[in-house]
Amino acid sequence: MNNVSRRRFLKIAGAGAGVAAAGSSLAALPGLRAAGQAAEKGIREVPTFCDICFWKCNAIATVRDGALWKVEGHPDDPLSQGRLCPRGTGGVGAHFDSDRVRSPLLRASVRGEEQWTEVTWDEALGHIAEKMQKIKAEYGPEAVALFSHGVGGTFLKHTLKAYGSPNISAPSFAQCRGPRDVGFELTFGHPVGSPEPTDIRNSKCLVLIGSHLGENMHNTQVQEFADAVGSGASVIVVDPRFSIAASKAKHFLPIKPGTDIALLLAWMNVIVREGLYDKEYVEAYGFGFEAFSAEIQPFTPEWAYPETGIEPALIRESAREMARHRPATLIHPGRHTTWHGNDTQRSRAIALLNALMGSWGRKGGIYRPGRPSVPAYPYPPYPKSVRGMVDNPVRPELEGAPAPAGGLDLRRRYPFATEPLTTGVRDATLTGEPYPVKGWLVYATNLIKTLPNQDETIEAIQKLDLLVVVDVIGSEIAGWADVVLPESTYLERYDDLNVQTFRDPFVALRQPVVEAPHDQKPNWWIARELAVKLGLEEYYPWEDIEEYLSHRLDAAGMSLATLKQKGLVKAPRSPLYFEEGVVPEFFTPSGKIEFYSVQLKEAGFDPVPKHTPPKPGPPGSFRLLYGRAPVHSFSRTQTNPVLAQAMGENEVWVNADVAERFGLRIGDRVRLKNQDGAVSDTIKVRPTQAVRPDCVYMVHGFGHSSKMLKKAYRKGASDSQLITRYATDPLMGGTGMNVNFVTLEQEA
Numbered sequence: 127m128n129n130v131s132r133r134r135f136l137k138i139a140g141a142g143a144g145v146a147a148a149g150s151s152l153a154a155l156p157g158l159r160a161a162g163q164a165a166e167k168g169i170r171e172v173p174t175f176c177d178i179c180f181w182k183c184n185a186i187a188t189v190r191d192g193a194l195w196k197v198e199g200h201p202d203d204p205l206s207q208g209r210l211c212p213r214g215t216g217g218v219g220a221h222f223d224s225d226r227v228r229s230p231l232l233r234a235s236v237r238g239e240e241q242w243t244e245v246t247w248d249e250a251l252g253h254i255a256e257k258m259q260k261i262k263a264e265y266g267p268e269a270v271a272l273f274s275h276g277v278g279g280t281f282l283k284h285t286l287k288a289y290g291s292p293n294i295s296a297p298s299f300a301q302c303r304g305p306r307d308v309g310f311e312l313t314f315g316h317p318v319g320s321p322e323p324t325d326i327r328n329s330k331c332l333v334l335i336g337s338h339l340g341e342n343m344h345n346t347q348v349q350e351f352a353d354a355v356g357s358g359a360s361v362i363v364v365d366p367r368f369s370i371a372a373s374k375a376k377h378f379l380p381i382k383p384g385t386d387i388a389l390l391l392a393w394m395n396v397i398v399r400e401g402l403y404d405k406e407y408v409e410a411y412g413f414g415f416e417a418f419s420a421e422i423q424p425f426t427p428e429w430a431y432p433e434t435g436i437e438p439a440l441i442r443e444s445a446r447e448m449a450r451h452r453p454a455t456l457i458h459p460g461r462h463t464t465w466h467g468n469d470t471q472r473s474r475a476i477a478l479l480n481a482l483m484g485s486w487g488r489k490g491g492i493y494r495p496g497r498p499s500v501p502a503y504p505y506p507p508y509p510k511s512v513r514g515m516v517d518n519p520v521r522p523e524l525e526g527a528p529a530p531a532g533g534l535d536l537r538r539r540y541p542f543a544t545e546p547l548t549t550g551v552r553d554a555t556l557t558g559e560p561y562p563v564k565g566w567l568v569y570a571t572n573l574i575k576t577l578p579n580q581d582e583t584i585e586a587i588q589k590l591d592l593l594v595v596v597d598v599i600g601s602e603i604a605g606w607a608d609v610v611l612p613e614s615t616y617l618e619r620y621d622d623l624n625v626q627t628f629r630d631p632f633v634a635l636r637q638p639v640v641e642a643p644h645d646q647k648p649n650w651w652i653a654r655e656l657a658v659k660l661g662l663e664e665y666y667p668w669e670d671i672e673e674y675l676s677h678r679l680d681a682a683g684m685s686l687a688t689l690k691q692k693g694l695v696k697a698p699r700s701p702l703y704f705e706e707g708v709v710p711e712f713f714t715p716s717g718k719i720e721f722y723s724v725q726l727k728e729a730g731f732d733p734v735p736k737h738t739p740p741k742p743g744p745p746g747s748f749r750l751l752y753g754r755a756p757v758h759s760f761s762r763t764q765t766n767p768v769l770a771q772a773m774g775e776n777e778v779w780v781n782a783d784v785a786e787r788f789g790l791r792i793g794d795r796v797r798l799k800n801q802d803g804a805v806s807d808t809i810k811v812r813p814t815q816a817v818r819p820d821c822v823y824m825v826h827g828f829g830h831s832s833k834m835l836k837k838a839y840r841k842g843a844s845d846s847q848l849i850t851r852y853a854t855d856p857l858m859g860g861t862g863m864n865v866n867f868v869t870l871e872q873e874a
């Protein structure tokens with residue numbers, strides 16, 4: 127059996143485009159003021175890139191009379207086209223946030239009490255190093271795990287690998303885009319990746335299944351969506367809620383939550399039955415189409431109607447609409463796809479619908495991004511871990527079975543996981559199997575709010591000998607730490623380079639705009655100092671990060687001086703679409719687009735996606751759905767003074783008829799109680815026809831319970847607190863979180 131991941135690696139390794147040539151031909155930055163003119167006014171402009179979310183838009187920060195003034199889009203930025211989203215613009219607030227942690231903190235009482243002693247960096251890092259050496263001596267280096275999200279984690283990852291642990295994971299896989307990437311890789315031999323290479327700007331028909339663009343503010347997509355709508359593209363939205371995107375739609379399908387696979391099967395049924403698919407494309411590139419057609423044959427719109435609640439006529443009409451515009455019909459792959467535990471199969475169904483439209487590799491569909499080539503820093507080799515990673519172990523009953531020479535390891539608990547599982551590390555910490563985990567380093571991820579079932583996270587924490595949290599504010603996870611290390615914000619530090627795959631690939635620099643206000647330090651410094659204290663200095667041949675960055679940039683034929691001045695350097699484009707006369711490669715076992723997946727069948731899974739009706743909740747309860755607000759990111763921006771002003775708390779959307787039945791009016795406060803008795807803080811009711819009567823909806827991130835977050839403490843309610851149940855995707859370990867139900871408890 128072929129390994130999808132290994133083949134992909136080969137392809138990426140061969141696809142790097144040289145940046146050197148492009149670097150030297152850069153024109154002067156149109157948006158930057160002439161240096162002399164600006165200096166006279168006490169104004170300084172510094173190019174950098176945004177860190178309020180993972181889109182990493184390039185920005186220009188302005189300092190006026192020594193103080194941070196504003197952050198705007200970088201005019202030369204392919205991602206933002208010079209326009210940041212509201213969160214990026216409000217990023218200045220991160221620097222001024224009064225809830226920032228000001229110096230390293232050592233726990234002074236029992237875990238979770240949030241009582242601290244302020245200590246020096248030397249004391250804090252000395253304490254951590256001593257504990258880490260003790261864990262290593264007793265349990266081996268693999269017993270320390272790192273949870274990390276975003277570019278800032280690079281150097282801590284390096285330190286941990288040098289220490290000898292391979293256990294590094296991020297919530298971006300098992301709590302976010304994992305099922306999607308695996309579903310697409312199983313189908314096309316390539317994951318979708320980030321930023322999504324969705325050619326929205328050229329789409330004539332855009333289908334959004336959940337993906338709530340306009341609330342989900344991933345910049346490029348939102349701008350291109352607006353342009354596509356402006357130029358008359360046809361939009362189809364599937365959502366239990368009338369989202370912002372739905373308000374732009376030609377067809378809105380208010381689906382019963384959790385039944386999207388049924389709709390996708392019915393759409394494909396219509397398209398195949400009526401011969402509306404791209405026959406040439408399917409014939410040339412498809413594998414197993416006959417078997418696929420036979421499998422989906424029973425799933426007519428009439429069959430799907432009672433499952434989904436969508437009228438057969440609307441299913442047919444929207445299917446035909448998609449076919450009319452192909453191949454410029456894009457069925458958006460989504461991003462946060464961990465909904466119901468059958469998410470890889472749903473994503474595979476989305477991939478297959480794109481394949482029927484012939485849109486993968488075609489204009490207006492999903493393009494092929496280019497990647498600049500910048501060599502990694504040549505560090506000494508890391509020690510090899512004997513025990514391997516802890517997160518996705520071989521199933522006990524298959525312990526003796528021979529390991530495959532390469533490729534997929536079907537003996538594993540989640541055989542199709544292509545990245546490490548945060549929740550797998552948590553499981554290992556809880557059970558001590560396959561071996562004990564005794565230390566967590568947590569960088570820029572608020573695990574209490576991010577992982578489903580907070581009790582499990584807290585229980586795992588109680589089994590640790592060491593919990594270190596690197597954060598900018600006193601987040602919930604920081605509240606549980608033994609040591610809190612305060613980081614400088616993205617506007618106050620260098621980070622590793624952003625080597626960005628995109629339509630127009632580029633290399634970008636994050637650099638300090640202003641100084642950190644208190645005793646906060648950048649991640650590279652923290653990681654390096656910790657390594658030195660652990661006796662791993664040989665892994666840091668560079669003294670400071672400018673030396674590191676110069677080394678990497680020189681090796682790529684670029685210079686730090688240029689990047690400091692320009693912020694980014696573009697690399698040449700590679701062909702975006704399949705080219706006439708060139709046979710495209712698909713890194714699947716068959717070398718084709720897999721309409722029927724033999725590798726899934728052999729592993730005991732459905733070779734073609736199947737629908738299973740979602741389990742209903744207790745009588746009288748509503749399914750809890752959640753999403754994004756345009757002015758906030760996850761649980762990280764509620765104390766940002768600029769963004770908090772724009773939105774200070776969340777509301778719960780309740781269907782207007784339901785609200786009337788309960789006698790609830792706009793602005794009334796309720797508590798949400800879930801099926802396991804978890805009760806939320808009070809939250810304002812928003813009665814609206816824009817949500818189905820069988821579910822309620824809220825924005826994620828609010829309802830903070832850490833007392834260190836003075837400005838956000840107990841404002842609004844927390845979806846995370848109510849997500850006590852989750853459905854794990856048997857293919858890859860993603861945690862479906864849309865499986866909780868709540869009732870509305872009125873305040874007396």
Ligand SMILES: Nc1nc2c(c(=O)[nH]1)N[C@H]1C(S)=C(S)[C@@H](COP(=O)(O)OP(=O)(O)OC[C@H]3O[C@@H](n4cnc5c(=O)[nH]c(N)nc54)[C@H](O)[C@@H]3O)O[C@H]1N2
Pocket residue numbers: 179180213302303335336337338339341342343344364365366367369381382383384385386460461462463465751752753754755756757758759760823864
């Ligand atoms: N402003 C802002 N933008 C962000 C972020 C942020 O924090 N703030 N985070 C970024 C990140 S990392 C991610 S992953 C994305 C997440 O954004 P998306 O990938 O767009 O997230 P989804 O979970 O698909 O979207 C939630 C939508 O799905 C709908 N929904 C819920 N259940 C179902 C269902 O069963 N079927 C269907 N069809 N729809 C359903 C909800 O009503 C809601 O409208 O946003 C990104 N953009």
Ligand SMILES: Nc1nc2c(c(=O)[nH]1)N[C@H]1C(S)=C(S)[C@@H](COP(=O)(O)OP(=O)(O)OC[C@H]3O[C@@H](n4cnc5c(=O)[nH]c(N)nc54)[C@H](O)[C@@H]3O)O[C@H]1N2
Pocket residue numbers: 177275278297298301302303461462569570571572573575576577578596597598599601602613614615616752753759760761762826827845846849863
């Ligand atoms: N209930 C629920 N759970 C979810 C989701 C949901 O919508 N609802 N969404 C899922 C998705 S799609 C994703 S991608 C994940 C996101 O998961 P996370 O990345 O964990 O998201 P945040 O809640 O923003 O937590 C980030 C933490 O990093 C800190 N931080 C911010 N900037 C910096 C910095 O510069 N340096 C350091 N050291 N720390 C910093 C913040 O203060 C915050 O504590 O959550 C997933 N989990």
Ligand code: SF4
Pocket residue numbers: 176177178179180181182183206210211212213214215343344345
């Ligand atoms: S999308 Fe917004 S928050 Fe995210 S990087 Fe771009 S400007 Fe910053």
Ligand SMILES: [Mo]
Pocket residue numbers: 298301302303461462
């Ligand atoms: Mo995400």
